[in-house]
Amino acid sequence: MALATLLLPAAVLAVSAALSWGADAVGLAVGRYIVAAAAWLSLAVLAAVWLAGGRGLVEFTPGITTAVAPLRLRMDAVVVLFQVAVLVPAALLLTFQSRSSREAAIAGLAAAAALLCLEGGSLLWTAIGLGVCMSLVLIDLHREEQRGSVPFWGVQTIAWLLLVWTAVLLEAAGGTSVFGAIPVTALRLPAFAVLAAAAVLCAGVLPVRTWVSEAWTRRRLEAGTLAIALLVPIGFYLLVRAYGMGAGQWPASQANLVVAAIGSTAAVGAAVRAQAATTRRGFLAEAVPLGSGVALLAVGLGTPLGLVAALMGVLSVSIVAGLAPLVPSDRGPVALLAIAVPAGAPPTVVFGSLLLSVQAALEAGVVQAFLGLAVVAAWLLGLAAAARAVRLRDASADTGLNGSRVGSLVTAVVAVAAGVGLTLVVALLAIPAAAEVMPPTPVQGQGAGGVSPSAILGAGSLGVSTASGGWSSALLAGPIVLLALVAVAAAPLLRWHAARTSVAEAPLAPAIVELEPPPAPLFTPPLAPVPARAAGWLKAFRLPAQYRSLFRPALMEAAVARSKPWLWVAVTVVLTIAVTR
Amino acid sequence: MPWAAIGLHLVALVLYPGLVLILAVGILAEGAASVAVDTAGLRAAPFAPVRRLRDGAARAWPPLLGGALLAALAATQLAVPANPLSPLERNLLVAAVAIATAMWLGLGWAWSPPGARAALVVQACWLVALLSPAVVSETLRPQVLGAVTVPAQLPLKALSGLLYLFCLPAILQLVDEPVPATGVAAVRVLLWLPLCGLGVSLFLPPASDDAVGSLRFIASTIGVALIAIALGVALTKTDLRSIYLRLASVLAGGVLVVAAFTAAVTSAVA
Amino acid sequence: MIATLAVAGAALAWVGAATLLLSDDRRGLAVGLAVVGMGLALSTAAAGQDRLVAAALALGGVGSGALHLGRGTHGWGLMRPGATPRVIGSLVAVILTVVVAGAGVHDLAGVARLGGLVVAALAAGRVLTVTGRWVALGAGSALALGLGALGTGPALVVAAAVAVALGLIDLAGPAEAAA
Amino acid sequence: MISAQSPIWRRAPPPQLWLAVGGVAATAAVLSASDLSYGLPLRDLVRVPGPGRIILIASAGAVLLTTGLAPHRISRWQLLGAGLGAVGAMAVLVAITDPLAVALLLILVGFGWATRRGGRPLAIRVRGPAFAALLLGVGWAFHGTTAPEWLGRAAALSLALSLVAAAGLFPYLQQVDPDEPAGYSYLAWTGFFAPALALTLPYRLLPALTPDQATVFGATLVGLGLLNLGWGVVGAWRTDTETEAWRCSFLADWGLVMVGTGLFQADGLAAAYLALLAIVLVRLPLYLWARPALLQREFPAVRGPVSVLVAVLLAGAAPFSGFPVRLLLLQAATRTGWPLAVLLLAGMVLWIAHSLRLARTVGSPRGRGALGLWLTVVISLILGMFSGTIRAAAGL
Numbered sequence A: 001m002a003l004a005t006l007l008l009p010a011a012v013l014a015v016s017a018a019l020s021w022g023a024d025a026v027g028l029a030v031g032r033y034i035v036a037a038a039a040w041l042s043l044a045v046l047a048a049v050w051l052a053g054g055r056g057l058v059e060f061t062p063g064i065t066t067a068v069a070p071l072r073l074r075m076d077a078v079v080v081l082f083q084v085a086v087l088v089p090a091a092l093l094l095t096f097q098s099r100s101s102r103e104a105a106i107a108g109l110a111a112a113a114a115l116l117c118l119e120g121g122s123l124l125w126t127a128i129g130l131g132v133c134m135s136l137v138l139i140d141l142h143r144e145e146q147r148g149s150v151p152f153w154g155v156q157t158i159a160w161l162l163l164v165w166t167a168v169l170l171e172a173a174g175g176t177s178v179f180g181a182i183p184v185t186a187l188r189l190p191a192f193a194v195l196a197a198a199a200v201l202c203a204g205v206l207p208v209r210t211w212v213s214e215a216w217t218r219r220r221l222e223a224g225t226l227a228i229a230l231l232v233p234i235g236f237y238l239l240v241r242a243y244g245m246g247a248g249q250w251p252a253s254q255a256n257l258v259v260a261a262i263g264s265t266a267a268v269g270a271a272v273r274a275q276a277a278t279t280r281r282g283f284l285a286e287a288v289p290l291g292s293g294v295a296l297l298a299v300g301l302g303t304p305l306g307l308v309a310a311l312m313g314v315l316s317v318s319i320v321a322g323l324a325p326l327v328p329s330d331r332g333p334v335a336l337l338a339i340a341v342p343a344g345a346p347p348t349v350v351f352g353s354l355l356l357s358v359q360a361a362l363e364a365g366v367v368q369a370f371l372g373l374a375v376v377a378a379w380l381l382g383l384a385a386a387a388r389a390v391r392l393r394d395a396s397a398d399t400g401l402n403g404s405r406v407g408s409l410v411t412a413v414v415a416v417a418a419g420v421g422l423t424l425v426v427a428l429l430a431i432p433a434a435a436e437v438m439p440p441t442p443v444q445g446q447g448a449g450g451v452s453p454s455a456i457l458g459a460g461s462l463g464v465s466t467a468s469g470g471w472s473s474a475l476l477a478g479p480i481v482l483l484a485l486v487a488v489a490a491a492p493l494l495r496w497h498a499a500r501t502s503v504a505e506a507p508l509a510p511a512i513v514e515l516e517p518p519p520a521p522l523f524t525p526p527l528a529p530v531p532a533r534a535a536g537w538l539k540a541f542r543l544p545a546q547y548r549s550l551f552r553p554a555l556m557e558a559a560v561a562r563s564k565p566w567l568w569v570a571v572t573v574v575l576t577i578a579v580t581r
Numbered sequence B: 001m002p003w004a005a006i007g008l009h010l011v012a013l014v015l016y017p018g019l020v021l022i023l024a025v026g027i028l029a030e031g032a033a034s035v036a037v038d039t040a041g042l043r044a045a046p047f048a049p050v051r052r053l054r055d056g057a058a059r060a061w062p063p064l065l066g067g068a069l070l071a072a073l074a075a076t077q078l079a080v081p082a083n084p085l086s087p088l089e090r091n092l093l094v095a096a097v098a099i100a101t102a103m104w105l106g107l108g109w110a111w112s113p114p115g116a117r118a119a120l121v122v123q124a125c126w127l128v129a130l131l132s133p134a135v136v137s138e139t140l141r142p143q144v145l146g147a148v149t150v151p152a153q154l155p156l157k158a159l160s161g162l163l164y165l166f167c168l169p170a171i172l173q174l175v176d177e178p179v180p181a182t183g184v185a186a187v188r189v190l191l192w193l194p195l196c197g198l199g200v201s202l203f204l205p206p207a208s209d210d211a212v213g214s215l216r217f218i219a220s221t222i223g224v225a226l227i228a229i230a231l232g233v234a235l236t237k238t239d240l241r242s243i244y245l246r247l248a249s250v251l252a253g254g255v256l257v258v259a260a261f262t263a264a265v266t267s268a269v270a
Numbered sequence C: 001m002i003a004t005l006a007v008a009g010a011a012l013a014w015v016g017a018a019t020l021l022l023s024d025d026r027r028g029l030a031v032g033l034a035v036v037g038m039g040l041a042l043s044t045a046a047a048g049q050d051r052l053v054a055a056a057l058a059l060g061g062v063g064s065g066a067l068h069l070g071r072g073t074h075g076w077g078l079m080r081p082g083a084t085p086r087v088i089g090s091l092v093a094v095i096l097t098v099v100v101a102g103a104g105v106h107d108l109a110g111v112a113r114l115g116g117l118v119v120a121a122l123a124a125g126r127v128l129t130v131t132g133r134w135v136a137l138g139a140g141s142a143l144a145l146g147l148g149a150l151g152t153g154p155a156l157v158v159a160a161a162v163a164v165a166l167g168l169i170d171l172a173g174p175a176e177a178a179a
Numbered sequence D: 001m002i003s004a005q006s007p008i009w010r011r012a013p014p015p016q017l018w019l020a021v022g023g024v025a026a027t028a029a030v031l032s033a034s035d036l037s038y039g040l041p042l043r044d045l046v047r048v049p050g051p052g053r054i055i056l057i058a059s060a061g062a063v064l065l066t067t068g069l070a071p072h073r074i075s076r077w078q079l080l081g082a083g084l085g086a087v088g089a090m091a092v093l094v095a096i097t098d099p100l101a102v103a104l105l106l107i108l109v110g111f112g113w114a115t116r117r118g119g120r121p122l123a124i125r126v127r128g129p130a131f132a133a134l135l136l137g138v139g140w141a142f143h144g145t146t147a148p149e150w151l152g153r154a155a156a157l158s159l160a161l162s163l164v165a166a167a168g169l170f171p172y173l174q175q176v177d178p179d180e181p182a183g184y185s186y187l188a189w190t191g192f193f194a195p196a197l198a199l200t201l202p203y204r205l206l207p208a209l210t211p212d213q214a215t216v217f218g219a220t221l222v223g224l225g226l227l228n229l230g231w232g233v234v235g236a237w238r239t240d241t242e243t244e245a246w247r248c249s250f251l252a253d254w255g256l257v258m259v260g261t262g263l264f265q266a267d268g269l270a271a272a273y274l275a276l277l278a279i280v281l282v283r284l285p286l287y288l289w290a291r292p293a294l295l296q297r298e299f300p301a302v303r304g305p306v307s308v309l310v311a312v313l314l315a316g317a318a319p320f321s322g323f324p325v326r327l328l329l330l331q332a333a334t335r336t337g338w339p340l341a342v343l344l345l346a347g348m349v350l351w352i353a354h355s356l357r358l359a360r361t362v363g364s365p366r367g368r369g370a371l372g373l374w375l376t377v378v379i380s381l382i383l384g385m386f387s388g389t390i391r392a393a394a395g396l
Helices: A002-025 A031-052 A077-096 A101-119 A123-144 A149-174 A189-203 A211-217 A222-245 A253-275 A280-285 A287-301 A304-326 A333-340 A349-364 A366-389 A405-420 A422-437 A473-501 A529-540 A545-551 A553-562 A566-580 B003-014 B019-036 B047-059 B061-076 B092-109 B113-137 B142-146 B151-171 B182-203 B211-237 B240-269 C002-022 C026-046 C051-068 C084-104 C108-129 C133-149 C153-168 D014-031 D033-039 D050-069 D076-095 D099-114 D127-142 D149-167 D187-208 D211-238 D242-262 D266-296 D305-314 D322-336 D338-362 D368-385 D387-393
Strands: A058-060 A073-075
Touching: A002 A031, A002 A058, A002 A073, A002 A101, A031 A077, A031 A101, A073 A077, A073 A101, A077 A101, A077 A222, A077 A304, A077 A405, A077 A422, A101 A123, A101 A222, A123 A149, A123 A222, A123 D305, A123 D322, A149 A189, A149 A211, A149 A222, A149 D322, A149 D338, A189 A222, A189 A253, A189 A287, A211 A222, A211 A280, A211 A287, A222 A287, A222 A304, A222 A422, A253 A280, A253 A287, A253 A366, A280 A287, A280 A304, A280 A333, A280 A366, A287 A304, A287 A349, A287 A366, A304 A349, A304 A405, A304 A422, A333 A366, A333 A405, A333 B061, A349 A366, A349 A405, A349 A422, A349 B092, A366 B092, A366 B113, A366 B240, A405 A422, A405 A473, A422 A473, A473 B003, A473 B061, A553 A566, A566 D149, A566 D211, B003 B019, B003 B061, B019 B047, B019 B061, B019 B182, B019 B211, B047 B061, B047 B182, B061 B092, B061 B182, B092 B113, B092 B142, B092 B182, B113 B142, B113 B151, B113 B182, B113 B240, B142 B182, B151 B182, B151 B211, B151 B240, B182 B211, B211 B240, C002 C026, C002 C084, C002 C108, C002 C133, C026 C051, C026 C108, C026 C133, C026 C153, C051 C133, C051 C153, C084 C108, C084 D149, C108 C133, C108 D127, C133 C153, C133 D099, C133 D127, C153 D099, D014 D050, D014 D076, D050 D076, D050 D187, D050 D266, D050 D368, D050 D387, D076 D099, D076 D187, D099 D127, D099 D149, D099 D187, D127 D149, D127 D187, D149 D187, D149 D211, D149 D242, D187 D211, D187 D242, D187 D266, D211 D242, D211 D338, D242 D266, D242 D322, D242 D338, D266 D305, D266 D322, D266 D338, D266 D368, D266 D387, D305 D338, D305 D368, D322 D338, D322 D368, D368 D387
Parallel strands: none
Antiparallel strands: A058 A073
């Protein structure tokens, strides 16, 4: 039973990948549909086995030692939340993006690997899973387009190796990297710093432009956006698990502050880049970094509310990751709605998570409150950027990729529905997950007392109500959506009336006026040219001619290998003198 | 299913302090603005806002609908007496984001780069004015912030109120020489109550929870609107407009410094 | 008397290795190998090794030398033009070896090891610098003998066997032109 | 014309047949060496450590895999004979317990290997083995010297350097001629003979060294290991020719091996053991699959999943053979000191820079070549997934 609970969701995807591959082999172009259906089925299976299993901790340790570590799988509330965060955008993208059967097979395998990575019962197994997932994503990326895949590989390899090293450091300090058995004292500041570096690199949450935004510069978006959907949540998973390792807290409050600061600056950076985008795709490329930055701020706060906000942030980022690539290139109502969702317009789930994050920052302390203020500024800038993005030309229109109107409508509806049912998502997914890593047993410092639903949810769980403020998601957002639907239904009548009463006026201009050239940025990003300038300087950098030979391995190899081996003798003599002195 | 609660919230959105009150205050204030700023005749003044709304609905109803709903959402967050929403459910940030979103809907509708830049700067300053007291008091509940009388926080509150008032003309597009584009104007009609009412909620002591209190709140809101209009006229007629944004930015910077200082002092004392 | 024999054997081995170093033709190689074998056998026997084992070393040297007579160009090829550096090398090698490794010599076995070390060093030097096939093979045999002399019992026998085995390579004729 | 299909298997020429039979016999004899030790009056002269046993089997497997499925220019019977003969010689090197005897056999094997027709002259090809034999013999002869103390340290250094010289690593690099058949080039030592030595010699030498000498031995291996790692990853990335890139990639692998061996920790030794198995069973076969492209100097773009898979495999990503090596090495290095781990991490990160370049040379072969390539990938996967079992089989 335990094995089935753990492996079924991934197995469904893996089998569909095999079927898709087989379909491709026999020339049937149905692979895409098989994998898409499998992704939704996997989501359903995950929910079913989780609820059927009593939503408790499930561990599987068959006693087999593979890849130098005993196989150990684990499923708890944290894993389920992050698997949902991976599966929702993956399912959306696999359903609404066009892929060949072979591409769909690789994508399905990558998604399965991501699920297994999250199910790793120890940090070492998480690292192994990340390595496999990263490799499959790389194959997908490289197969689609070579450009940009090597830098992605580089960054992800650094993240992966740092994660492996973290597991090693934990085993050295505490004798194990098994999540349930790591001694509280094992996660010291150096190990945490390495883990945090791995996490931010994996999730691409930095103040500067990362692989997440770069993935949008590719000609085709399929592989890049799937990579974002699969890998960004894994990065956050590591930071959330770190709370579990430290019994609800990170090794030092400075670490919390640094991570929170990185998050808020990342959000501001993404918003600044978004408002300066020259295409709509450029704006959408910053949607995930913006949300990720806010989520990173929240996860860095180190308070129960902060963690819940961060987990909600991860879920909203996953919806944005699934929505952004599907935004149609026109300027119709669906496109407007789809662009408004990532910007955090009320009453979507993105809005709810941003609201929770800022409230958590406000309650966490003075410095954190000011970081929250920066995030609100980023939010405002994001809204302005979204308003501008409506008028931007869509680069993807040149390549004939126009997103998916149905897909973006479905996703936007999901985002709004999740916004209305915010408290349900918080109560079912976020609070249990936060309680998993922030145990209620009182510990000193931040996180003391653990996560309490009554401190986050209002009366009847119809709204969020924390110490600093409330938000009646169900009672206010619900009626607003209702009114909007009524108005949309009555719109034709309104238009007819308006037309009848203004017959004397000149014929009306089209709803949205085409602006050519696209609107200028609200302001030029202050440090925008710096990376390009630095890269140019590095490219142009040349050693003085007389020293170049010292740094040319070929010349030294020629000296060592091709000449008579006096150099061998010389080196031996020098080493002998060195060790005998 | 809590139908009663849903009904109350629906009332708050549609009637009081929602759409109906928004339209009433909006038409009143917009009429005054068209007299004072656009120098329209007294007779034409009441019809100007109605025409703007009608044109807006005819040209692009989705943004106007969005703007109306967001304005209603913002209005429900005000510390207006007899508000069907309990004080615990109100949130300054919800109101701020709803107002900002509505404004950008209008700006996106009729985009002009200089106007957008000015709006961004002034909205940033406006947010500083809104959130600085909240950061120090560690709460986002409007009525709580309005009731703050801690001596150490009063200078910040006063300075923030001043900044808030100073930002209103630009946020309401009263400083621009030409009449704002249709989209902006239509949305502006809907934002008088949320914008001015939020200022009243945050910077004036809460009124009693009865009809008199409600009238007092509405009067104060209209008063704030008239001050904003007067300030807008003054700025339009004088050369101050050229340095207006700079002044707002400097004032916002000052508010931030004072907020940081106050927060440090407060936490040191605590 | 025994000590004199040990030193004389080591010196003889050096002479053989020097001959090997200075010669480019088959007679020189053959004689050099034979002298190396006998010299090392003498010094190791004097140092107390089993006489039979020492004889095996001598036999290995002589046998390998005899096999090297079967190929390569005729003559001694001693002190060809350009051989001066090798002359100096053979002298410097013995001096350096005595100075460096001499510190570790406390008994007759040490003397024998010193002889083996000199031979190994000179033979290795030859292997590293030569380009001709047969000369390299001869130097390889000498290297095996020299290294063997550094050990005891079985190592000496293996060294002799290796030296002879190297002598057997390419007896059929040249497989590549001597470069 | 080089392809996986040609030349066709010809009738086995007698010399190759005898060489193959001899090699198999020697290997079989050595694998049952413990019985022989009791059966014959060999006393302690012949004993095969666990890792040596495994590397012998792996080498035989690699010979069969590459002879049967890799593209070659020369008769497969010749290759099989030479390969199995080499395995036999390797078996003897692995079995002999006296390092001095190993040094002597190294000379014999070196010259025997160098006499094969083709490629560079014998005198050039024997330099590495001969120098390694000299260092090993001299080091072993003087390791027991306690007075003066420095002579013992020099002996330990010499022993460590003998391993470096035998494998042809930096600073004892050998010239690699792109057109020289793989079996004749020095990579045959780097990728075939030397791994056996590296897996047996330390077990023979370490018990005989004093702590002071062991420190010198280990420090030399770690230092030169890091040097080779850096040299290998940077060289394979920056060098002009793909053949050089492949040679440098071997150096990088050996860098990990030497660091692992020099740390004297169970995990480090296991990492070295697994890395050596990967060299023999994965990198060397992949190099042989890349030979046709290297000779024709035509490198297709890396597009197919197989090529990227090979790149990932070469980069040491999980779950392939490189992963357990990296993990165990990081464990051992972290216990020794985090700066060492940081240096290793830097090398491992730079590693990916050349992986795609090498994968490009392997390309996507068809027919028998594709089968062989997939087999190699599967072997790498097994080495990565079941490294614990493989480690246990060697008693590590």
